[in-house]
Every structure is written in C-alpha cells, then in structure tokens.
Amino acid sequence: MTVSDELWPDVQPATARRLMLAGVESFAERGYHATTTRDIAGAAGMSPAALYVHFPSKAALLFEISRSGHEQTLALVEDVLTRAEDPVERMRLLVEDFVAWHARRHTVARVVQYELNALPEREYQVVGKLRRRIEQVVREVITQGLGSDAFTVADPQVAAVAVLSLGIDVARWYSDRARLTPTALGKEYGELVLRMLGAR
C-alpha cells in the first residue's frame, strides 16, 4: 500500500491520489500560491493535461485535500462520542486521536490547517462547516464535563480553542525525527488537557 492509498482510500483512481500527494508535498514546501499545476503534475510524473482529467483546477485539488483532511478529523472526533460516555474518557480519547492524527499526517495536516485562506469562497464555506462541527464536539464534551463537575474551567469557549490549538500546532512542529511517536505524544497531551480542564 502506498502513502497516497493510505491517506485517501476513498479517492479513485490511484492517479488522482498520486496527484493529491504531489499537491500536498508541493503546497507544504512552497505554499499554495507559489505552486503551479505544472509543478504538481511534474512531481506526480504526469503532464499538466493529465492533471486536468482529475481536477479542474489547482483550487479543486486543494479543496479535495482540505475537505478530506477535515472529514477525517471530524470522523475521529465524532467516533469518540460513540466509544465512551464519560466526559473525561471522551476528552482523553479525543485529544489522543486528534493529536496523533496531526503528528502522523503532519505534512497533510500542514496544508489542511494553514492553506484555508487559499480556498475559494464556496469551498471555504464547506470546510468551515466541518471545522465548526469539530469545534462543536469539543465544546459539547467540555460542557458535559462541566455539568457533571468532572471539569472546571472559567471560560469553556477559550478552553475548547486551547484543546484544538494543541493538536493543530503539532502539524507545525512535528517531524519524523520527533522523540515521541504520534501515539505516545497523543497520550501525553491527553493527560495535559485533562489537567488543563481541571479533571480530578
């Protein structure tokens, strides 16, 4: 299984996945605006014309990368709600998975998190909706924990932003040379967040 198969199992055909990976690598290295469709096609070993068979534009390719990254993180965040009932356990799992994803997928995550403003208006709205849903789940778990006296925080909205910030910023600094594996880092951050929220 190649990296691009693992990243986007639902994208068909394999050529489209290869172009998305080439896009991720080019955008992460030089930024969206400095990357041309020719650069991306070249990095995938294709002609610019072959790229347009799969993506009508550079923006469409970015949107696929962004949408899919947001859908994946939303899915793991929502999954936590079905895996646990207790707010402390939910928050621990949520942070573990969210942090591990941003570490394991740090190059994809960098594009997903830092190239939002490059999305066209309509595509930005779609991704914005997914982001708001992710934030909402985090806020819901915090509210649940406040209700059961499991958490104590002065400003739940600020706390939710801080929880997500810790995970998102992993994409900026994490590298394959990092001391901790994605899973180990997730576990450490899970503990830190529970303390931050006043659990126990």
Next chain:
Amino acid sequence: MTVSDELWPDVQPATARRLMLAGVESFAERGYHATTTRDIAGAAGMSPAALYVHFPSKAALLFEISRSGHEQTLALVEDVLTRAEDPVERMRLLVEDFVAWHARRHTVARVVQYELNALPEREYQVVGKLRRRIEQVVREVITQGLGSDAFTVADPQVAAVAVLSLGIDVARWYSDRARLTPTALGKEYGELVLRMLGAR
C-alpha cells in the same frame, strides 16, 4: 505613530520599516515564495530599486522580520525572569506576555512562525538559536517548578512544547474580531497552563 514605527522602533529609516510592514502583509497573505520584491515595493508605494537600497534581497527582508520577531518574544520571555522569582508567577507572566504578543501582532507572528523554512541556511541558524533560547527559558521555569514541587508533569519536554504551542497557534486563529483582547486571552491561557503543569 504608525503601525510600522510601533512594530520596529529600532529599524531606521522609516522607509525600511514601511517595507518590512509591506513584506509582512504580502507574506501573510500569499506566502513568501509567491511574493516578489516588486509586490512588496508596490505595496509600500515604492519602486523595486528603492527596496534594494534597504534590503539586498527578499530573503534579507524576511530575515529582518523573523529575527526582530524572535528577538522581541525572547526579550519578553527573558524579562519575566527578572520580574518574578517564583516559578508559578514566572510561568503565569510568561504565558500572559507570550500569548498577548501573538494575538496583538498576529500578522507579524504568522510570518515569524510559519515562514521559517523559507529562510536561507545561515539566517535559519541565527533564528534557530533565538528559538532554542526561548524554549530553554520555558524549560528552565518548568524545571524550577518541578524542583520546588510547584509543578508536576510526567514529561517536562513535552510540557514545554505544549506551553509554547498554545501561544504560537494564537497567531493562526486570532483576528481583530476575536471576542477577547490580547491581554484577556493571555490571562485565560496563563490559568490554563498553570493547571496543565499541575500548579496548586
């Protein structure tokens, strides 16, 4: 006093400051690699030739923005060591000031934090040294707090990364429309970090 006077009081003459501000705005909007010296000069209302009087290259301009941003944040972090002795008080002040800086200067901070890889090798080394010094101060305060039983953390290195992450990521999401002022956000984050470190 203009924004650029406030940001870089030590840079002379005012024209150089104006170019730095134009650089910050262009880099923050389109990224370093997609910005030309012509774009920057134009945004500052000058000719490209006038830019070269002050900065030999686009990279030199980025370096000035980056170096100055890192020096400013290092100065406020180091200043905390002289303002307080107690590790809890030191950490509170450090987070308050570091977070407030990233909120107040969010556009500058975005360039400072997210365009590191665009710096040429030698300039990257200079900035890297400033970054390591900032990280060292944070680790020192955590170590001091562990020594006096004011803090309890399983992995002090991970905790230091998390403290800085919370501040740095503010540059990504903060805007002038944010609900809390930079100072109020710093205060909230100071509380969250102290809890994260197990204070009290």
